[in-house]
Amino acid sequence: MTEVEAATRLETAAAEEQADQRVLVASQWQLIRWRFLQHKLAVVSLAVLVIFYLVAIFAEFVAPYDPYIFREDLTLAPPHTIRFIDPEGRFQLRPFVHPFEKTLDSVTYAAIFVEDETVMQPLGLFVRGDEYKLWGLFESDIHLFGLQDPEARLSLLGQDTVGRDLFTRIVFGARISLTIGLVGVAMSFFLGILFGGLSGYLGGTVDMVIQRVIESLRALPTLPLWMALSIALPSDWPVVRTYFAIVIILSTVGWTSIARVVRGRFFALREEDFVGAAELDGAGNLRIIFRYLLPSFMSYIIARLTLAIPQMILGETALSFIGLGLQAPAISWGVLLKDAQAIRVLALSPWLLLPTLFVVVSILAFNFVGDGLRDASDPYTHV
Amino acid sequence: MREAGGRAQMEDRAIISVRNLVKHFPIETGFLRRQVGVVKAVEDVNFDLNEGETLALVGESGCGKTTTSHCIIQAQRPTSGRVLFRIGDAAPMDLTQMEKAELKEARRNIRMIYQDPYSSLNPRMTLLQIIGEPLVIHKMAGSQEALREKVAELLRLVRLDPSTMNRYPHAFSGGQRQRIAIARALSLSPKVVIADEAVSALDVSVQAQILNLLKELQNQLGLTYLFVAHNLAVVKYEADRVAVMYAGKIVEIGETEELYTNPRHPYTEALISAAPNPDPDTKNRARIVLAGEVADPGNLPPGCAFHPRCRYAEDRCRREIPELVEVGGEMGPSHRAACHFASELELAGISGGAEEPEREQA
Numbered sequence: 001m002t003e004v005e006a007a008t009r010l011e012t013a014a015a016e017e018q019a020d021q022r023v024l025v026a027s028q029w030q031l032i033r034w035r036f037l038q039h040k041l042a043v044v045s046l047a048v049l050v051i052f053y054l055v056a057i058f059a060e061f062v063a064p065y066d067p068y069i070f071r072e073d074l075t076l077a078p079p080h081t082i083r084f085i086d087p088e089g090r091f092q093l094r095p096f097v098h099p100f101e102k103t104l105d106s107v108t109y110a111a112i113f114v115e116d117e118t119v120m121q122p123l124g125l126f127v128r129g130d131e132y133k134l135w136g137l138f139e140s141d142i143h144l145f146g147l148q149d150p151e152a153r154l155s156l157l158g159q160d161t162v163g164r165d166l167f168t169r170i171v172f173g174a175r176i177s178l179t180i181g182l183v184g185v186a187m188s189f190f191l192g193i194l195f196g197g198l199s200g201y202l203g204g205t206v207d208m209v210i211q212r213v214i215e216s217l218r219a220l221p222t223l224p225l226w227m228a229l230s231i232a233l234p235s236d237w238p239v240v241r242t243y244f245a246i247v248i249i250l251s252t253v254g255w256t257s258i259a260r261v262v263r264g265r266f267f268a269l270r271e272e273d274f275v276g277a278a279e280l281d282g283a284g285n286l287r288i289i290f291r292y293l294l295p296s297f298m299s300y301i302i303a304r305l306t307l308a309i310p311q312m313i314l315g316e317t318a319l320s321f322i323g324l325g326l327q328a329p330a331i332s333w334g335v336l337l338k339d340a341q342a343i344r345v346l347a348l349s350p351w352l353l354l355p356t357l358f359v360v361v362s363i364l365a366f367n368f369v370g371d372g373l374r375d376a377s378d379p380y381t382h383v
Numbered sequence: 384m385r386e387a388g389g390r391a392q393m394e395d396r397a398i399i400s401v402r403n404l405v406k407h408f409p410i411e412t413g414f415l416r417r418q419v420g421v422v423k424a425v426e427d428v429n430f431d432l433n434e435g436e437t438l439a440l441v442g443e444s445g446c447g448k449t450t451t452s453h454c455i456i457q458a459q460r461p462t463s464g465r466v467l468f469r470i471g472d473a474a475p476m477d478l479t480q481m482e483k484a485e486l487k488e489a490r491r492n493i494r495m496i497y498q499d500p501y502s503s504l505n506p507r508m509t510l511l512q513i514i515g516e517p518l519v520i521h522k523m524a525g526s527q528e529a530l531r532e533k534v535a536e537l538l539r540l541v542r543l544d545p546s547t548m549n550r551y552p553h554a555f556s557g558g559q560r561q562r563i564a565i566a567r568a569l570s571l572s573p574k575v576v577i578a579d580e581a582v583s584a585l586d587v588s589v590q591a592q593i594l595n596l597l598k599e600l601q602n603q604l605g606l607t608y609l610f611v612a613h614n615l616a617v618v619k620y621e622a623d624r625v626a627v628m629y630a631g632k633i634v635e636i637g638e639t640e641e642l643y644t645n646p647r648h649p650y651t652e653a654l655i656s657a658a659p660n661p662d663p664d665t666k667n668r669a670r671i672v673l674a675g676e677v678a679d680p681g682n683l684p685p686g687c688a689f690h691p692r693c694r695y696a697e698d699r700c701r702r703e704i705p706e707l708v709e710v711g712g713e714m715g716p717s718h719r720a721a722c723h724f725a726s727e728l729e730l731a732g733i734s735g736g737a738e739e740p741e742r743e744q745a
Contacts, residue, residue: 273497273498273499274503274504276503277567278505280456281567282491291505296505
């Protein structure tokens with residue numbers, strides 16, 4: 001008996017030496033966080049995404065202008081060069097821009113924007129500008145940054161075809177483009193767990209019917225399906241309703257892969273000893289599903305979903321680009337890119353393609369975060 | 384009526400009586416799930432588990448010992464047969480006829496320890512949650528404070544430090560995990576514990592600790608064990624009685640000492656001779672190597688299922704299925720074997736050696 005105690009103590013001591021004391025009491029989510037933090041690229045990407053979402057949330061404040069106010073005189077004006085050295089060669093602590101002066105090319109009648117070096121328009125933080133109502137609640141006219149002269153216009157990323165500020169519109173576009181992925185994925189998540197769970201837990205005929213439906217859905221080419229469904233949307237619907245309709249369209253296809261994963265995991269986990277032990281403990285079906293089955297692969301599902309968000313963003317962008325998704329006056333990155341369809345734009349106003357950069361950066365960031373989460377999501381494999 | 388019949392069927396000391404237990408698995412094929420055969424995993428098994436004893440169920444992989452234990456606790460429903468369970472002087476209950484709610488109550492008294500302590504503990508739950516789960520489900524915990532108190536007591540019982548109750552299973556070694564599994568099994572103060580290869584997945588040194596612990600707990604709490612194992616050395620140490628299974632049937636059952644020294648079935652003899660003996664002085668012990676695989680329960684040979692591998696087999700063995708009959712004589716405790724020549728063969732037990740190492744002609 002004393003031998004047993006002594007041996008146990010030895011065993012305990014040996015086990016404790018190996019593992020950091022913190023790891024022993026760490027919950028699943030703590031372990032995942034530690035693993036995730038080791039993935040530097042994922043951490044940087046997460047920071048980028050947080051900034052993007054903060055910008056989207058506070059779009060009215062971050063954007064220097066109202067996205068619908070246009071300046072005819074600045075149609076297709078190029079981006080400003082932000083300067084620190086004035087024409088006399090002196091260094092200015094406060095950055096400034098020269099306003100554009102528009103002239104016409106005497107041969108082609110193309111607009112030519114020339115910087116007027118006699119005028120210096122300094123930039124400022126928290127400047128007053130167009131009035132807005134943040135989230136429809138707080139009235140203000142203070143913007144994060146802009147030109148100190150409210151009448152002048154800072155062309156950070158150029159102006160669009162009717163003289164609206166492109167940077168402002170990209171900021172507002174982020175609001176729709178970045179959230180459509182989240183809402184769509186949340187819906188896919190819900191549908192996938194519901195149908196995958198039913199399929200895996202009930203088995204038999206239910207399983208067979210659901211699996212055949214999934215196979216049929218996956219066999220459909222997605223682009224024609226989206227086109228067909230979006231044509232079915234009435235064109236006189238308000239922007240918000242169209243937005244949700246598109247989310248639903250995107251998730252009708254998105255849920256199938258998640259349902260497959262959930263089903264497979266349910267099948268595998270039901271054979272695990274600890275699930276059998278729970279049944280013998282007297283745990284009911286719901287308790288087993290929510291306390292034993294779902295937590296065992298929730299982290300994996302979250303990682304999968306993070307990788308699914310970019311698909312939703314791309315789907316929205318693609319649909320809007322070909323004119324079947326969101327339509328003006330709604331602002332999304334896809335809608336903005338629609339302006340860049342013409343070859344003339346590519347040749348003369350390449351800045352109109354800049355929304356693509358934001359699409360690419362956000363999708364890459366989501367992918368890296370998803371990678372990091374996937375590696376970290378099962379912390380028990382390598383402990 | 385069922386109760387009266389049950390009482391007549393149960394021996395006085397028995398807490399669980401298994402009667403004519405049969406478990407068949409259909410072999411299905413094709414899209415329409417046509418049944419093309421049947422795997423006879425457990426075929427007409429009878430035994431009594433007496434209160435306070437340890438009965439070991441031994442045999443090769445695939446002999447049906449685990450299926451038998453699962454059929455007793457109704458983790459798998461048997462095809463036919465009865466599993467009678469009785470607490471004290473109460474009327475015996477047939478577990479096979481029970482509905483879910485009744486079973487939940489019965490399973491408070493019959494608990495199970497799994498083989499692999501790495502897969503039998505939910506990695507997402509702390510010790511407090513794992514060991515406390517049965518108490519919570521059966522609403523025996525009361526407050527959170529009472530639950531912690533009870534779990535701490537159980538952890539002390541299995542010689543683990545109660546201050547570790549907020550840790551997750553990944554922080555523990557294999558032996559410690561099996562202690563956790565034992566604590567979970569004991570949390571409802573059961574009468575019977577079914578240990579399904581409870582030490583097979585552990586190191587030999589750790590095995591001894593867990594076996595000692597199980598024995599100690601048995602003395603302390605008056606537990607009855609059904610010990611499923613394939614290691615005869617482990618069984619010799621732990622069990623009062625042994626039942627040897629082959630191809631879904633019990634081929635020999637008796638007191639451990641008697642069965643080890645005086646086996647009455649050729650299969651038992653082979654098993655004993657195959658058990659590694661750490662004593663260097665018994666060099667001359669013959670090892671009987673069985674040829675071939677364990678009989679396929681989906682396609683059993685006619686007659687005695689063991690005859691293709693039996694070195695004593697005669698024509699009768701190929702035709703007639705032997706009954707499990709008493710071979711221990713009138714005086715001694717019950718010792719039964721299912722072999723046509725049980726009373727004639729000179730079989731080697733653990734102390735004696737066969738005269739000449741006679742190798743199996745494969």
